[in-house]
Amino acid sequence: MSKKQLIIETGSVAISVIFIIAAFILQSITGATPWYVIVLFGLSFAIGGFAKAKEGILATIKDKSLNVEILMILAALGAFIVGSYSEGAILILIFSISGVLESYATSKTEKELTSLLELAPKTAILYIDGKESEVEIENLHIGDQVIVKVGQQMPVDGKIIKGETSLDQSPITGEFIPVYKKIGDEVFAGSINIEQTVIVETTKDPKESVVQKIITFVQEAQENKTESQTLINKIEKYYVYFVILFAISFMIFPPLFNWLPAKEAFRRGIVVLVVGSPCALVASITPAMLSSLSNAARKRILVKGGKTLEDMIGLKAVVFDKTGTITTGTPKVVDIITAKDQDRDYILNLLYTIEKQSNHPLANSVTAHLEKQKEIDNINTNEISGRGMTATIGEDHWKTGKFESKVTTKCNRELQSAKVKGHSIIYIIKNDEMIGFVALTDTIRDNVQEVTKALKNLNIKSVLLTGDHEDTAKAIALEAGIETYLANCLPEDKADYVKKLQKDVGKVLMIGDGINDAPALATADIGVAMGAGTDVSLETADIVFMNNNIENLPKIINLSRRMRRITIQNVIFSTSVIALLMITNLFGKIELPLGVVAHEGSTILVILNSLRLLFK
Structure with missing residues (x-):
């Protein structure tokens, strides 16, 4: 009405x-x-x-x-x-x-x-050969470049190809803290540009944008x-x-x-x-x-109709994906170990210099951690896809990443300890001998333990499914307060486990954010997607946490x-x-x-x- x-x-x-x-x-x-x-x-x-x-x-x-x-x-x-x-x-x-x-x-x-239906503007400024022209968003295609000026909304899903700025993503996520975006970063339609003019290349048909998925979700x-x-x-x-x-x-x-x-x-x-x-x-x-539904929408929890809320009655188990759900999906450096006979300060400067040349998420985490280190001049680096970075300085050959090497006994004990804890490892290699390593871990979301505790108080079983190896899965489950976990999961493994859980305990809710979660989300009685998830997970889910807050889970169950x-x-x-x-x-x-x-x-x-x- x-x-x-x-x-x-x-x-x-x-x-x-x-x-x-x-x-x-x-x-x-x-x-x-x-x-x-x-x-x-x-x-x-x-x-x-x-x-x-x-x-x-x-x-x-x-x-x-x-x-x-x-x-x-x-x-x-x-x-x-x-x-x-x-x-x-x-x-x-x-x-x-x-x-x-x-x-x-x-x-x-x-x-x-319907406030969610007005997330994106109707027109965009198309940029071709230095000329600007206003066009209807529906007439844009993948590869088109658009100019987004200060105060304007992002008209498309795309990536920044010129400029850097901060975006207010609250229309999408409800989170009012500005998010810094640079060249190569992904942006979503509906976000508001609050600092500098940028040029964005359209990477998705406007009809298939995240905003359009949300609009379809709202209509349903x-x-x-x-x-x-x-x-x-x-x-x-x-x-x-x-x-x-x-x-x-x-x-x-x-x-x-x-x-x-x-x-x-x-x-x-x-x-x-x-x-x-x-x-x-x-x-x-x-x-x-x-x-x-109104109460949930105000909390940025988008529910696909009253039937979904009714289906949540009698929920027996919640299955969590790890990356992007239990964790933030952003790796964090927890330790940098170097052999005692090496110049640690020089290695840290060298590591900072080399990793700065890469756009890999792990490399970005390392450079962010070492931002106070000094950059070494005149170093030529080479990135090997799937492996890491290489560099030559004088007669020394350096490698950082996942390369084969001799493992020095000088830091072997620390390396084994890091692996047991489930940390991701970046090896620091000098002349084919590992002389140190960087240990990183995916950070647990705030309030995850409170969420799993709340579920336990509601007599709902918590389960963690992840594609990571056993040590990582065990460490994350322990930190999150989840008793049951399954490691080394392929997408079909997650769906099969959900079916088994349905047979063993009853009604199951699955929460995830990636394309690999889609089969399990579709199999579960209720599928929940994190707002930053993929299009496939958003389409498959019955509920979307638009603000990406895991603590929405007990809220929607109680509602x-x-x-x-x-x-x-x-x-x-x-x-x-x-x-x-x-x-x-x-x-x-x-x-x-x-x-x-x-x-x-x-x-x-x-x-x-x-x-x-x-x-x-």
């Missing part, structure tokens, strides 16, 4: 309230119900009920079946027929108020979700319904006919067999239409689901459980009220005004209970 529609609907309810108040004031002054008071009640009924009547009629034509809106309109008309003008007007008023509350929940959710989230919601909708169709037939039977058979006077039987039949309507029951699911609790509360409360009012009416112990207030009041209470899910 648009903001304009919500304002119109709210305004109609406000006008309806004014007419009802005016009618009651005039009624109290005159001590009767003259024609103009009836007209005021009638106007309140017509204005307040117009939106719901229109909605009900259109839905009836579309679905070729009656619905709760039609049932309430019939009940209000019946109240007018028996002379209960105020009750009919109040019935529609309260029904409309409940509708506005439900529309508010819908609008709130749409606002949180808005369309998907929970299984409970679908079930309630099915029940509603048949239940409406049951209530109408029951009301008609109440009007016909008691007078026919002299059980009740015709007028009293008709009155009670109208009460059946009022109190038997499943308004509160119908409102038990949708507002709760919409409020939950799904809260949604289930509140939904159950709503269903039990609404059905209990209907049953109580129907039984009371059978014995003639309830008047129409009380029936209206009790029934419609229960609907409002159910919706207000659901709106609690918008917060916390």
Whole structure:
């Protein structure tokens, strides 16, 4: 629902309230119900009920079946027929108020979700042979170059080929800390350039960008319904006919067999239409689901519909990928060991100089760690793909990386210790003898231990799957607080393990970020992708953590459980009220005004209970 529609609907309810108040004031002054008071009640009924009547009629034509809106309109008309003008007007008023509350929940959710649909601009500045021209983004192709000036959004997924800057990626991730980007770095559509003009080469068709994947995800989230919601909708169709037939039977058979006077039987039949309507029951699911989706979206957790939240109930195990999920995916130097008979300061300067010539992630980590070292002049280096760097200085040949060499006994003990800890190793080799090494490790994300502890408190098993070797997997699992792990996993191994886990323990959630995680994400009952993940993982997943925060996991699990609790509360409360009012009416112990207030009041209470899910 648009903001304009919500304002119109709210305004109609406000006008309806004014007419009802005016009618009651005039009624109290005159001590009767003259024609103009009836007209005021009638106007309140017509204005307040117009939106719901229109909605009900259109839905009836579309679905070729009656619905709760039609049932309430019939009940209000019946109240007018028996002379209960105020009750009919109040019935529609309260029904409309409940509708506005439900529309508010819908609008709130749409606002949180559709804000993600405006992540990228519609046009870009195309750069060809020094000339600039504004074009529609949909007309760009892979390889096209675009200029992005300060304050503008990145129009495409690509890489910087000229300039350097800092980007505000909060529209994508929700993280407000600027991220520094230089030549060769990858950038995403929707990020805001906040420092200097850069030229970006398009590396992906705009139709296939991360932003477009998110937009598709959002559209699916808005369309998907929970299984409970679908079930309630099915029940509603048949239940409406049951209530109408029951009301008609109440009007016909008691007078026919002299059980009740015709007028009293008709009155009670109208009460059946009022109190038997499943308004509160119908409102038990949708507002709760919409409020939950809105709450999640505000936390930058994108959920592919209410069904996904419902599927999380009864979760037994969470399977974690390592790189980019449990860890940041950014290697960090933990130690640099050099043989005692070597000039350590010279080796560090040399290492800094050599590694600075490489763009490999491990090399970048080394140079960042050694940024205070001095660079040695006039060194010619050569990079060997998959191996590392080589350099010649005088008569000495140096290598850094993964080269074969003699392992000196001078630092062998430290090397074996680093391998046991699961560290990645860059060998420092002089004339084919290893004289030192750099130990690096992928840093654990903040709060990972708190997440695994929270899962344990929720009686959910944590499992780590990784393609790394046994020592690394064991070290990471120990640090993360995960008892079960599996190393040396290929993509199909991860999917097979998820199937086994489903068979052994039950419902499984898989969380990952890489293309190698896609098979397991698709196999799991619920797939969760980190926001910085690949397109394939984003497409396969049911949930995306756009801000890349692993601590979102217990949050979304708890939110799904809260949604289930509140939904159950709503269903039990609404059905209990209907049953109580129907039984009371059978014995003639309830008047129409009380029936209206009790029934419609229960609907409002159910919706207000659901709106609690918008917060916390």
